[in-house]
Amino acid sequence: MSEKRKNVQEIIFYGLLAATILIAIMVALANQIAPHDPLAVDYSMILQKPSAAYPFGTDNMGRCVLSRVIYGLRSSVAMALLITLISFTMGTFLGMVSGYYGRVVDTLIMRITDTLLAFPGLVICIAIVGIMGAGWKNVVIALAISGWVEYARVSRGMVLSLREKEFIKAARSSGCGRVRIMIVHILPNIFQQLLVIATFNIGHLILTFAGLAILGLGEQPPAPELGLMLSESKQFLQLAPWLMVYPGLVMFLVVMLFSLLGDCLRDRMNQKTSQ
Amino acid sequence: MQKNKNKTEVILKIEDLTVEYFSKKGKKRAVNRFSLTIKEGECVGLVGESGCGKSTLANAIMGFVPFSSGKICLKGNQLPLKKQTQVREHYTNVQMIFQNINESMNLRQSVFDYIAEPLRNLKKCRGNDLDRQVGKLLEITGLPQAYGGRYPAQISGGEKQRVVIAKALAVQPKLIICDEPTSALDVSVQALVIELLRKMQKDQQMAYLFISHDLPLVSYLCSRIVVMYDGEVVEIIPNVDLMTELKHPYSQDLLEATFSKQSDERIVKKQIQYHELQSNGCQYYPYCELAIGICNESRPQLKKIGEGHEIACHRYGGKHE
Numbered sequence: 328m329s330e331k332r333k334n335v336q337e338i339i340f341y342g343l344l345a346a347t348i349l350i351a352i353m354v355a356l357a358n359q360i361a362p363h364d365p366l367a368v369d370y371s372m373i374l375q376k377p378s379a380a381y382p383f384g385t386d387n388m389g390r391c392v393l394s395r396v397i398y399g400l401r402s403s404v405a406m407a408l409l410i411t412l413i414s415f416t417m418g419t420f421l422g423m424v425s426g427y428y429g430r431v432v433d434t435l436i437m438r439i440t441d442t443l444l445a446f447p448g449l450v451i452c453i454a455i456v457g458i459m460g461a462g463w464k465n466v467v468i469a470l471a472i473s474g475w476v477e478y479a480r481v482s483r484g485m486v487l488s489l490r491e492k493e494f495i496k497a498a499r500s501s502g503c504g505r506v507r508i509m510i511v512h513i514l515p516n517i518f519q520q521l522l523v524i525a526t527f528n529i530g531h532l533i534l535t536f537a538g539l540a541i542l543g544l545g546e547q548p549p550a551p552e553l554g555l556m557l558s559e560s561k562q563f564l565q566l567a568p569w570l571m572v573y574p575g576l577v578m579f580l581v582v583m584l585f586s587l588l589g590d591c592l593r594d595r596m597n598q599k600t601s602q
Numbered sequence: 603m604q605k606n607k608n609k610t611e612v613i614l615k616i617e618d619l620t621v622e623y624f625s626k627k628g629k630k631r632a633v634n635r636f637s638l639t640i641k642e643g644e645c646v647g648l649v650g651e652s653g654c655g656k657s658t659l660a661n662a663i664m665g666f667v668p669f670s671s672g673k674i675c676l677k678g679n680q681l682p683l684k685k686q687t688q689v690r691e692h693y694t695n696v697q698m699i700f701q702n703i704n705e706s707m708n709l710r711q712s713v714f715d716y717i718a719e720p721l722r723n724l725k726k727c728r729g730n731d732l733d734r735q736v737g738k739l740l741e742i743t744g745l746p747q748a749y750g751g752r753y754p755a756q757i758s759g760g761e762k763q764r765v766v767i768a769k770a771l772a773v774q775p776k777l778i779i780c781d782e783p784t785s786a787l788d789v790s791v792q793a794l795v796i797e798l799l800r801k802m803q804k805d806q807q808m809a810y811l812f813i814s815h816d817l818p819l820v821s822y823l824c825s826r827i828v829v830m831y832d833g834e835v836v837e838i839i840p841n842v843d844l845m846t847e848l849k850h851p852y853s854q855d856l857l858e859a860t861f862s863k864q865s866d867e868r869i870v871k872k873q874i875q876y877h878e879l880q881s882n883g884c885q886y887y888p889y890c891e892l893a894i895g896i897c898n899e900s901r902p903q904l905k906k907i908g909e910g911h912e913i914a915c916h917r918y919g920g921k922h923e
Binding site: 492493494496497498499500501502503504507511512515516 | 661664666686689690693696697698700701702705706707708709710711719720723724766769
């Protein structure tokens with residue numbers, strides 16, 4: 328690859344990284360940044376167009392759309408990170424154990440993943456949330472239960488190819504036990520690939536979370552939530568398009584940001600290994 | 603190099619070892635009734651073509667593959683290893699240098715950590731002592747001290763192989779198994795690595811089991827040579843000086859193969875067919891130009907035909923000579 332193109336790629340990567348950090352700071356400091364209380368109702372300011380005081384306008388109850396978008400993004404991103412963390416840890420652990428120990432353990436874990444894969448993800452969510460009741464905690468549980476499967480599958484596959492490599496034999500002959508081989512020799516070699524999947528998944532989870540809210544299974548009104556905002560703004564689409572445009576646009580940008588970041592991470596990784 | 607007379611202690615004793623692989627097509631015997639004894643400080647060369655079970659044998663000695671029958675005994679330690687203490691003891695006695703240099707190091711582990719690992723785990727070496735020992739190993743193998751902080755991607759193939767050798771030497775094992783340690787290196791680097799191995803053997807009185815398909819290389823480094831074909835020993839010579847005395851038709855083919863291109867091609871052709879054969883006779887019968895009637899009927903046993911010279915061929919050492 329030419330030097331110039333490589334530099335451009337570097338710039339794009341750091342740009343995306345900066346944007347991600349910016350969003351992280353923004354949602355972390357939501358209290359300071361948001362111009363209004365996202366729940367404050369003001370009937371004198373119903374369906375106002377975007378203005379200096381309300382940069383994204385107001386909704387049918389006079390609430391500030393910008394503030395609601397910021398708070399909504401905070402809950403979406405936090406939720407996506409939490410679910411990713413849980414399913415990443417659980418999936419990687421189970422996948423590594425499955426691949427390295429093999430035999431009965433492997434069969435057991437893989438049949439569980441097969442069972443989970445036999446259902447569409449959303450169906451599991453609806454079932455679990457339907458049984459346990461709506462609310463963000465139950466959504467986290469539901470999405471984590473269906474989310475770990477992918478990490479387990481991928482890490483198992485990588486472990487299967489790694490465990491036959493000579494450096495694992497070398498580690499065994501250095502007196503390493505199974506736990507040490509998994510933590511020191513296998514995990515660092517599969518971590519990056521899993522991180523790429525995690526990055527893609529964060530964007531995907533934000534969408535799923537919004538989708539569940541639209542179905543009435545996630546956050547409940549009046550909580551500021553991007554999916555909920557989209558669903559509530561349907562009836563005002565012609566009268567006040569900003570109600571739908573801004574939350575939709577923000578969600579689109581954030582999801583795309585994570586996808587691009589995942590792409591960049593993968594490219595960088597390929598470059599490193601092919602050097 | 604050849605001071606291994608009779609009195610020295612036996613390190614490795616393999617008796618009637620059979621290793622089988624199971625696949626969809628059925629059983630494949632990779633190693634069949636293999637026996638070998640290695641004494642302290644002795645350098646044994648194991649030659650044979652690819653797929654004849656050399657690497658499987660090495661892996662079995664290291665305890666990486668289970669075997670179906672026979673005995674492997676290393677310094678009184680009988681395989682398979684059961685207890686953790688036994689495993690540790692085993693690996694302080696035997697280490698292995700691997701064939702594929704690019705796979706024998708963890709890409710995310712520094713050279714220092716790689717060499718230090720056996721010292722940490724097997725010798726419980728820590729802190730300054732560890733630094734000193736690793737430093738010494740780098741020095742012995744001719745690597746700069748600064749290499750300790752490097753990663754496998756930052757060093758060349760020859761250097762990697764030296765790092766692997768340093769690791770194998772770390773616990774000062776009694777036996778080192780070299781599984782074609784030079785096959786992935788180019789010729790100039792090969793010479794360096796071989797010289798290093800030879801020096802180590804002289805200085806530290808270690809025993810080697812040197813696996814290769816390269817007869818001249820083996821003869822340079824080893825005293826005793828074992829020729830293996832399809833999982834079995836076909837000939838043993840006690841001394842490299844007797845290399846021209848190699849009598850088994852397969853050994854002769856192997857000897858020729860290193861000199862002429864023509865017979866090399868012949869061996870390649872044989873290789874292609876050889877898994878499909880099942881017979882009671884000599885495994886080499888279908889390719890043997892000197893075959894006689896009995897070769898297809900009964901399998902030849904190892905017979906002594908000279909001082910330490912053993913051969914498994916119906917044409918030698920018996921009534922059919």
